[in-house]
Amino acid sequence: MAVETDAMTHRYTEEDYTDWEHTGPGTLGGRYLRRFWQPVYVAKDLKPEWAAPIKIMSEQLTLYRGANGTPYLVGFNCAHRGTQLSIGWVEGDCIRCRYHGWMYDGTGQCVEAPLEEPSFPQKIKIKSYPVHEYLGLIFAYLGEGATPPLPRHPGLEQEGVIEASSFIRHCNYVQELENDSGHVPFTHPQNYGGLPPKGSFCLADVLPQHLISKETKWGLTRSTVTEVHHVTPNTHATGRAYRELKWMVPIDDESYVSLSTELTPLTEEWDKRREAKAEAEAKGYGRTNYDLIDSVLAGKVRLEDLDRQAPGYLINIQDGAVQIGQGRIRDKETGHLGRSDVFIVMLRKIKEREQRALAEGRPLKQWQSSAYPWPASSTWPGIPADPELDDYLHLPRPAKQPGTSAAKPPSEWQRALSRS
Ligand code: FES
Ligand SMILES: [Fe+2]
Incomplete structure (x- = not known):
């Protein structure tokens, strides 16, 4: 099993090449899977101004939908003292922490910290990932580098x-x-x-x-x-x-x-x-x-x-x-x-x-x-x-080899499959 560490500096072993079961951050299997947009939620289950805690590839995150219907995906914990953000409330396109009211926008940028100096929030940012709603699902891209376009079907x-x-x-x-x-x-x-x-x-x-x-x-x-x-x-x-x-x-x-x-x-x-x-x-x-x-x-x-x-x-x-x-x-x-x-x-x-x-x-x-x-x-x-x-x-049946007995007639099951 791959050790979860910095993906860019880790030297992977032969064992990692065949390990796609482990997908936490830094694992080779996780890095590969993160190169693709992944659905993370059924869209209709997330109402405007609601937030949900989610866990994807061993990463805990906060999914919320802004008042105007746009979904956002940001870090799980507040940067102040770690309260779970999903128990806070949504204001416009931002989410506010329930503990001391720090508020984050959809990019994870802190935009308000009511008990601090006005210049303080700009120094604070939590993680965020791009999300997109499509075909009744909310998709997220958790990969490295530039975000590829969401594949259409x-x-x-x-x-x-x-x-x-x-x-x-x-x-x-x-x-x-x-x-x-x-x-x-x-x-x-x-x-x-x-x-x-x-x-x-x-x-x-x-x-x-x-x-x-x-x-x-x-x-x-x-x-x-x-x-x-x-x-x-x-x-x-x-x-x-x-x-x-x-x-x-x-x-x-x-x-x-x-x-x-x-x-x-x-x-x-x-x-x-x-x-x-x-x-x-x-x-x-x-x-x-x-x-x-x-x-x-x-x-x-x-x-x-x-x-x-x-x-x-x-x-x-x-x-x-x-x-x-x-x-x-x-x-x-x-x-x-x-x-x-x-x-x-x-x-x-x-x-x-x-x-x-x-x-x-x-x-x-x-x-x-x-x-x-x-x-x-x-x-x-x-x-x-x-x-x-x-x-x-549409492969033909294999040719009968000389000297073998006559081919068995197709069973009911074979006939059903042929018709399907
Ligand atoms: S823990 Fe979130 S504002 Fe204090
Ligand atoms: Fe099955």
Whole structure:
């Protein structure tokens, strides 16, 4: 694990190149992740003149929204005697400390210290970061040097309903980042109708394109019932009749916040689906229940029994159990990757390559964060599929080798995937 120290003077080791789990200030993994805008909050959850304490990549900060609606991100503590700023109040575009009234603007500059000389405030400044509201989320840039433009995602700027949401999971963000396609029939057997009976899924049922992953302009792509694009460094783009972007953002090294934004079509069918979802959420379905996950991990409750109670709404419980069950941070020394883990192997190799380049001051790959194609769908006006994907998303079945027995007819599962 990297020692948290001054990033510019620290000499990193081989161990740091493969460490992206630790993301605190000064860690190599943290420096790499900070080179990208990260969502930090669901925009509608921050009302004007409200402040919220947040923790992102082990850094505690104060997010607040000015009276005119502009969000700002500044340091966590007041520079005077360290009171938590979020318990103060917002005045215009500034935030005032609750203890002795020092006030800071959105750049972190102290603009008032009522009990001090008038010239005093100008000497005081706390940290601040650029923020931007987009697609229902508040994004922040916590990186070194000049702030790059916030990447846009034209596929989500089209007509439809944008809904942003978030949940927290108590394990390292990489465990969700490496959440692969192969887990679906086992972890979520009740959520995807038509899957083979529990435990009957095996390598012979997998189409070749589902075991192939390739580096792309935006990161990597893997595919299951729908394609999932891994957008470097911590985003997934998925969907078919809807479009979803999901970021896994570390809170610290043992928990992360999943922030998503989803665009759904403006049709009667989707109006009904949105209503049903809102109703289910009001009843508490879909909410991550950590007591339940703890009970599953403690052997007091079986996932099979829960599956029957609220089928379709247990994804977070199921994913939470399998991910937190790996430990808060997975032990890299254990585990045996197989043929089906090609996506993970590639992901780790790319991360290592980029972190090594960062540590050595060499040029990094310039990712095109919105170059991924959305899956073709009759619902949306077409964004043409990227030909870069064609050579592996539509692979033919492997040719039969002479002398082997006749090819097995495709299973129901294979046929379902071929149609999707
Ligand atoms: S601690 Fe904030 S003004 Fe004194
Ligand atoms: Fe899952």
